Amino acid sequence: MSLNEHLQEEIFERKRAEKKLVATKTYVESILANSLDLIITIKKDGNIVYTNRHLDYETGYKREDVQGKYIMELIPEHLKEFMLKKLKDLNEGISGIYETQIIKADGTPMDCLISQAPVEGFDEFIIAIKNITERKKMETELLKAQKLESVGILAGGIAHDFNNLLTAIFGNISLAKMYMMEREVYNHLVEIEKASLRAKNMTQQLLTFSKGGAQVKKITSLDELIRDSANFALRGSKVNCDIFISPELWHAEVDEGQISQVINNLIINAQQAMPDGGTIQVQADNVTLGSDNVLALKAGDYIKISVKDHGIGISEENIQKIFDPYFTTKPDGSGFGLSTAYSIVKGHDGHIKVESKPDIGTTLYIYIAASPKRFQLKQKDPAFIKGRGNILVMDDEEMVRFVTGKMLYQLGYEVEFVKNGDEAIKVYKQSKKTGKSFDAVIMDLTVPGGMGGKETINKLLKFDPGIKAVVASGYSNDPVMADYKKYGFSGVVCKPFTLSELGQILHKLFESKAD
Template sequence: MSQKKERMAQERLKIAKLESVGVIAGGIVHDLNNLLTGILGNLSLARLSDIRKERTGFLKAAEDASEGVKDLTLQLLTFSKGGSPVVELVDLGDLLNKAITFTMHGSSITCNLEIQYDLWMVSIDAGQINQVVNNLIINAQQAMPDGGTITVAARNIEVDSESELPIESGSYVQVSVSDEGTGVPLDDQDRIFDPFFTTKSKGSGLGLAASYSIVQAHRGHIKVISYPGEGSRFDFFVPATIEECEIEEIVDESELMKGVGTILVMDDVELIRTLAETMLVKLGFETVTCDEGEKAIELYAAALESDEPFQAIILDLTVPGGMGGKDTIVRLREIDPEVRAIVASGYSDDAIMASYSDYGFSGSLAKPYKLEELSEVLNDAIKGVSAST
């Protein structure tokens, strides 16, 4: 019976996610086209320019726009996650900022973000909590068809045994999403998180039910405070992780780590193979490329028997119609247990990318990647240091 309930909960999450994607898609396409315009326009200007400084400026603008596209695709991947929570230490303030940017694409409604300056970190499944925030913001947008202001706030709270909240005592981060809509009728508030319950003409009523399930799975709580005609405020609480956070060092991107030897690159997309080859030559390496795992195994085995084995191999995780990185590394390790292999993929949230060493890889490289990122991951892999981007 519990398995059946779990399957039903997962199906509700999927349906709610699809509805949310439908609401967001129009704005995403709008912003994506703007970013692509920035990329193509600046590249065309760079191609025509004979002035080095001017050309460099155009290329930098195109690179910046590309980073915007990368952020959008990462947000879409994050939003698509489901299932049991896979927790990691997350800066919730940063997650909220990105979620708002993502969900408010193309909207004329104002959204304010209020974050406590010393907000605690949380151990959460970023993708699932991101979905909760998206659902609540979409709900607030739909409650204000004539416009208004949404306020998203986050603060630290301590919950003790005397609290009315049905959660264990401890430290929590409270996230609130407020709107200026018509409010939720008092008779409906007890059912607002029930599956398929909705007061709207469109939608299945699964967005808030999915949010409830996700927050519960994180040992938290979600509630609504609303008065007819005065808008609504949805609060959810997730346990905090209070610890000192390491400050990431800023690396001078001009200081590339170069090397020698030959690198084997396996990717089914010719554009990626050509780009990787050009980057590797810049880093001092020679390259050999192929488009699927069987060929990579043949090339690696032949090089191993020669006097010039490959320094490392970069394997695309997914190869439609061919052998991908997951199966290829198994075969390669049978040939050479000491193989230095890096897994590369556009599916940055794949389990193999996060736990690459469990599958026999020495590093992971999330697409799209920069020359500096390739340099760092490759050199760490060759030196025997686990690395990923």
């Protein structure tokens, strides 16, 4: 081969190598450009050499803005020492994967998962950055949910124990009122009873928070519920409340505790929007919606409740988020109040919406379906109904057994007591053999460390299908309490109960038995 031919061959090989190098470069750049992660390369001193096109999308920076910049300028102050150590690791040939943050162009932090490694044959390092901000938010929200679940379980347990205490208080007040002839002392007992009733409502809110199960719905006067809830929420506050209730406001079939919590949460939200004081306007009206209503509710009659404040208002940016769990603009807020209200209203097949203007105020609207039984008024102080019969009371709390027994004696019944399901089954079977059987059994739903009402009634029904049993519990949100007949019970009573409530329940039980 001549020298000329040899040179031509070398030139050809060099051009082919250059073409291959360009193709390889294009291939690598195509991979980097289309990577779902942000890819950068840096020199040993930490200055940025290259970034792929995801830089703008992920961080808002332009490529020309960061090329040649010291990478530590993108790192939050509290993480710089950590990242300097990672840069030192790279210079020592140590690869690694870790989590950190970078500062975006708008100044906000971005959570990142970083994979770093030296580039073989070059004095540069490659860093792959995956945006994990959403994942970190989900992890935080999951942690919050787990904490809330733990608090909810604790709240349910506290409410149950507190309702047992209130049962003793209510019962003894009911009995004391019967023997009190002096009017002034009697009035003091009435005030104690009212205070105990407010405590009962508070435990109901604890049970609602604990997500204790199915709703316990009944026909309710929303007029009274709205006034009580609003006044209770603002007690001790410098915010006033004007309440406008439509005459003959329709009744609704609702879970009183849950709807009370909704009103309470909306009032507190309005109060917090007016830190310098002011007036909240609460209004309730009867409305009828057609099938073409924009609320996507079924056509029919509804009660429309509005809670209006004259506070700071809600920005357009945030108004779509106020019902999201954990969303809050308050430094000490949990972001739980309005999301709970939204969940409860939706659970009642209702609707909740918001209207707001910054610096003018906010109005929250609730729509609750009206009940056709709208005019069944509730007696304020029903008289207790006496009766006759033999009652077995099952409850693990001695004070509850004692006061329930006293109340039943006063109502004209004979009573025996047991602590748990095993004792109840044994005593009930013995009573059948001796011929002095029980006319009814009142059973506590939950017996810590023993057989509760749900399991006990299943066993007693096999022995006596005609048994009349009333389930009692401080867990008023339990599914058994909401649908007691499904579980074999003939009646239900929520702790705490009064003398008149107990008398009415037993009267109704024996009335149905006679039928």
